[in-house]
Amino acid sequence: xxxxxxxxxxxxxxxxxxxxxxxxxxxxxxxxxxxxxxxxxxxxxxxxxxxxxxxxxxxxxxxxxxxxxxxxxxxxxxxxxxxxxxxxxxxxxxxxxxxxxxxxxxxxxxxxxxxxxxxxxxxxxxxxxxxxxxxxxxxxxxxxxxxxxxxxxxxxxxxxxxxxxxxxxxxxxxxxxxxxxxxxxxxxxxxxxxxxxxxxxxxxxxxxxxxxxxxxxxxxxxxxxxxxxxxxxxxxxxxxxxxxxxxxxxxxxxxxxxxxxxxxxxxxxxxxxxxxxxxxxxxxxxxxxxxxxxxxxxxxxxxxxxxxxxxxxxxxxxxxxxxxxxxxxxxxxxxxxxxxxxxxxxxxxxxxxxxxxxxxxxxxxxxxxxxxxxxxxxxxxxxxxxxxxxxxxxxxxxxxxxxxxxxxxxxxxxxxxxxxxxxxxxxxxxxxxxxxxxxxxxxxxxxxxxxxxxxxxxxxxxxxxxxxxxxxxxxxxxxxxxxxxxxxxxxxxxxxxxxxxxxxxxxxxxxxxxxxxxxxxxxxxxxxxxxxxxxxxxxxx
Numbered sequence: 001x002x003x004x005x006x007x008x009x010x011x012x013x014x015x016x017x018x019x020x021x022x023x024x025x026x027x028x029x030x031x032x033x034x035x036x037x038x039x040x041x042x043x044x045x046x047x048x049x050x051x052x053x054x055x056x057x058x059x060x061x062x063x064x065x066x067x068x069x070x071x072x073x074x075x076x077x078x079x080x081x082x083x084x085x086x087x088x089x090x091x092x093x094x095x096x097x098x099x100x101x102x103x104x105x106x107x108x109x110x111x112x113x114x115x116x117x118x119x120x121x122x123x124x125x126x127x128x129x130x131x132x133x134x135x136x137x138x139x140x141x142x143x144x145x146x147x148x149x150x151x152x153x154x155x156x157x158x159x160x161x162x163x164x165x166x167x168x169x170x171x172x173x174x175x176x177x178x179x180x181x182x183x184x185x186x187x188x189x190x191x192x193x194x195x196x197x198x199x200x201x202x203x204x205x206x207x208x209x210x211x212x213x214x215x216x217x218x219x220x221x222x223x224x225x226x227x228x229x230x231x232x233x234x235x236x237x238x239x240x241x242x243x244x245x246x247x248x249x250x251x252x253x254x255x256x257x258x259x260x261x262x263x264x265x266x267x268x269x270x271x272x273x274x275x276x277x278x279x280x281x282x283x284x285x286x287x288x289x290x291x292x293x294x295x296x297x298x299x300x301x302x303x304x305x306x307x308x309x310x311x312x313x314x315x316x317x318x319x320x321x322x323x324x325x326x327x328x329x330x331x332x333x334x335x336x337x338x339x340x341x342x343x344x345x346x347x348x349x350x351x352x353x354x355x356x357x358x359x360x361x362x363x364x365x366x367x368x369x370x371x372x373x374x375x376x377x378x379x380x381x382x383x384x385x386x387x388x389x390x391x392x393x394x395x396x397x398x399x400x401x402x403x404x405x406x407x408x409x410x411x412x413x414x415x416x417x418x419x420x421x422x423x424x425x426x427x428x429x430x431x432x433x434x435x436x437x438x439x440x441x442x443x444x445x446x447x448x449x450x451x452x453x454x455x456x457x458x459x460x461x462x463x464x465x466x467x468x469x470x471x472x473x474x475x476x477x478x479x480x481x482x483x484x485x486x487x488x489x490x491x492x493x494x495x496x497x498x499x500x501x502x503x504x505x506x507x508x509x510x511x512x513x514x515x516x517x518x519x520x521x522x523x524x525x526x527x528x529x530x531x532x533x534x535x536x537x538x539x540x541x
Contacts (some may be wrong), residue, residue: 113146113161116169117177124167126491126516128152128160133516135167136411136481136488142184143177144169144484164482165494181484184414185434192467194415195238195432197266197449198250206233206427210262218249221257228256236266236450238432269452271314271466273391285318285335287390288353291377291455295350297337301326308338311346314392314454319346319353352376352455354390357502364498368476370409370445372463374402374503377455379463381476391469394448394458402461402501405509407439409477409496410518411489416446435470437477439499440511446470463501491515 119140125132128150138144150168152160158171185194200212213227231237239250239258248260274287281287290311298305301324311317311334320333330348338344355376363369365384372379374395381389396402413436419429436446448454448464458464465473474481477497481488490496492515502508 113148115143115177115180116146116161116171116174117141117143117179118171118174120173122169122174124163124165124169124485126167128155128162128168128170130154130170132168133491134489134518135165135491137486138169138484139486142484142486143179143181145181145482146171164485165479165488165491181482183483184481184486185432187471192270192471193268193447193449194434195240196242196250197236197238197268197431198260198263199236199266199450200231200233201262201264202233208233208262212258212262215257217255218246218251218257221249221259222246231258232429234427235429236431266449267452268447268449269314269454269466270468271392271452271454272468272472273389274316275389276387281318282335284320286321286354288317288319288332288351289392289455290315290317290350291352291392292350295346297334297344297346299338299342299344301329301331301345303327305345308344311337311351317351319351321353321355323348352378352392354378354380354387356385356387358505359385360500363500367478367497369498369500370473370477372402372499372501374404374457374501377457379465379469379473381473389472391465391473392454394451394454394456394464396459396461397457400460402459402463403440403443403511404501404503404506405440405511407499407501408490408512409479409499410438410440410513411487411496412437412474412477412479412481413487414481415486434467435465435474437474439496445473489518 118138121140122138122144124135124137126135127133129152144163146161146163146169148162150160150162152168152170155170155172158174160168161171163169187194201209203209212231214229214231215221215225215227237250237252237258239252241251242260242265243249243251250258250260250263252258271289276287290313293313294310294315295313296307297309297311299308300306317334317337320335322333324331324333324345331345332348332351332353334344334346336343353376355373355378357371357373363382363384368381368383368388370379371382371387372393372395377393377395379391379393380387415432415434416436417429417431418433420427430450433449434447436444438444443461443463445463445465447467447470448459449467451458451464452466454464454466479488479490479494479496495515498512500508
């Protein structure tokens with residue numbers, strides 16, 4: 001059910017239509033000003049394809065990516081611009097539609113104190129005292145649930161309160177909220193991303209093709225007032241609104257307006273994946289996807305092979321996993337895709353298929369676990385030996401490899417930024433990356449909205465996911481993110497989901513760290529790739 005925009009944002013939208021300032025909110029609160037909510041949900045009913053002393057510590061815990069088309073106004077979203085021929089645009093219904101079992105939700109906890117909201121960042125601790133182990137974070141302006149009062153030290157006024165995940169929050173700056181907590185990030189019904197994303201147009205070296213001015217408001221832009229500043233290169237920007245009026249205008253969370261003429265709209269992939277309980281694979285075959293534009297089908301292998309069809313980019317297909325080698329090339333049989341239902345064949349380099357890999361005797365049997373195959377660029381949600389869900393990913397290139405081994409999800413963030421460190425030669429800054437899950441140091445699973453090359457190695461070490469797949473997996477893994485929270489850490493009663501990352505027969509060292517070890521909290525994930533990435537030639541759109 002749709003919720004009305006907050007009053008100030010509703011007024012802003014009206015002003016935009018009237019050619020004045022529009023939308024409101026700072027970087028963190030911009031999300032709160034969005035419309036209808038839907039978070040980390042099952043994106044499809046179809047079987048296939050589908051994160052004073054307390055204030056000072058608030059900045060210190062922003063580990064990793066923390067929030068630091070029609071003629072009218074378009075809501076912030078990725079839209080369907082990036083859809084591949086094998087995927088249809090679908091809404092993202094609530095968690096009740098999810099097939100896999102999600103962690104327990106916040107609604108099961110009794111509301112003894114009620115809902116609160118603070119104009120400042122609220123740090124959640126494992127004990128009611130400053131400096132205790134972290135449980136998570138609630139950003140300014142987002143309501144959160146308090147369960148009961150708690151006795152602690154150093155928090156006056158309303159004092160400490162026990163909250164979800166067995167955490168404690170100081171309510172010093174909080175007040176009761178008339179609005180209930182909502183899942184983050186907020187995504188409008190039918191959309192796949194919480195923002196409209198765009199970057200200034202630049203050459204392959206990152207040099208801007210033209211200056212991109214930023215105005216105080218739409219009204220200032222229309223009357224050609226002096227700009228506040230100019231956008232910079234090597235940066236992805238998140239916007240709360242876009243309108244085609246006045247030549248096209250992007251509006252950010254601070255009501256600032258940017259002309260669209262020299263901006264490049266990001267068009268994320270619509271790829272989702274495949275739930276094998278609803279779309280089983282025939283005996284002897286395995287699930288696969290095309291990763292070429294398109295994958296060419298031939299009638300036979302060898303020098304006499306003739307093209308007889310194709311598999312559109314990112315379209316699902318079942319193939320025989322047994323490789324056929326002929327003429328120095330490797331092929332796979334595709335049953336029923338030839339003439340009159342005969343077999344066809346496809347070059348192995350043009351598809352990615354599921355390979356279960358070596359058996360892991362210690363694999364969790366009661367909880368879900370994540371299995372990533374770097375060779376085939378594929379991720380599986382598994383329970384024991386059973387595979388429940390498959391999706392394409394983009395892992396690190398040879399220059400920036402993704403770590404191999406056994407890990408756990410350490411902490412999760414609804415939204416975060418990614419930027420280079422001062423000592424790094426590459427300059428980059430990516431705003432509001434949704435559905436981030438750290439598993440090791442600066443490495444994380446996260447959404448990519450800046451490329452559609454899923455199934456190809458493309459990142460600087462993180463594991464890139466299409467938006468719908470990232471949201472879906474985020475909803476299934478532990479620790480769960482309580483409504484209203486921006487980040488959450490694993491702990492004894494909510495141990496992070498186990499992750500295996502493998503590449504052929506490479507060793508898989510156990511890199512799972514002791515619970516409560518948060519020394520890498522200040523790290524950020526590896527950066528996304530540049531446009532000229534180390535992607536395989538001709539691999540992506």
